[in-house]
Amino acid sequence: MTPLSVLDLSVVTTGTKPSQSLRNSIDLAKHADRLGYTRYWLAEHHSLSSVASPAPEIMIGQIAAATQRIRVGSGGVMLPNHAPLMVAERFKMLEALFPGRIDLGLGRAPGTDQTTM
Numbered sequence: 001m002t003p004l005s006v007l008d009l010s011v012v013t014t015g016t017k018p019s020q021s022l023r024n025s026i027d028l029a030k031h032a033d034r035l036g037y038t039r040y041w042l043a044e045h046h047s048l049s050s051v052a053s054p055a056p057e058i059m060i061g062q063i064a065a066a067t068q069r070i071r072v073g074s075g076g077v078m079l080p081n082h083a084p085l086m087v088a089e090r091f092k093m094l095e096a097l098f099p100g101r102i103d104l105g106l107g108r109a110p111g112t113d114q115t116t117m
Contacts, residue, residue: 005039006032007075010053018052025052025059026066033067039103040067041075057090064098073103080108 010025012018029040040063042056053059056074064072077087087104094102 003038021052029063033070039071074105076105076107
C-alpha cells in the first residue's frame, strides 16, 4: 500500500470560527490515524484570516494526544520567525511526550506579508 499523509492548514471557511477549524483538524487527524495514514503535518502561516493555526507545535501536541500511531509534524516551522533554540526545545519535548511520532520540518520563508516579514 502506498503511504499516505495529510498536510493541514486548519482552514477557516466562510461561516466557520477558527476554534471550529482547529477542532476539525483534530477530527481529521483522528480519522487519518484510523485509516492508516502515515503522517499528519501542520503548516505555519501568519496574518491570514483563512488559516487558524500560526503555531504548528501547539497543534502537533493536541493531535498527537488525540491519535494513537500516526506521525505528527510541522510542514514546516519558518526559522526566521522563531529562535532556533526554542524550536529545538519544543520539538524535543514533543518527542519526549510522543516518542517516535514527531516530525520537524523547517523552512526559511520570511512570512506572508511585510508586517510578518
